[in-house]
Amino acid sequence: MSTLPPCPKCNSEYTYEDGTQLICPECAHEWSATESADAGDDVKVIKDSVGNVLQDGDTITVIKDLKVKGSSLVVKVGTKVKGIRLVDGDHDIDCKIDGIGAMKLKSEFVRKV
């Protein structure tokens, strides 16, 4: 059995291939098979300071002292942070640090445990 993607318009599972095109017999929608394959590349890979791929829920340690914006607090080197959440933006890690609270970190300043 082939595993063709469902129709992007009507979600029909009865799509079939015609050359490089995929065709839906139910709504007559046609689209390019290569286009839909490329769509998977949108997922952004976030890596730590040494190149480990980070995922939601990972535990990391901070590799340099980081000042907390708008306060006199500092996140010290070696601070362990559990259950990170990856987000879009300049600071790509959302997390909660004991004694400090919710804050955002840059992946280049952390290391996966």
Ligand SMILES: [Zn+2]
């Ligand atoms: Zn369809």
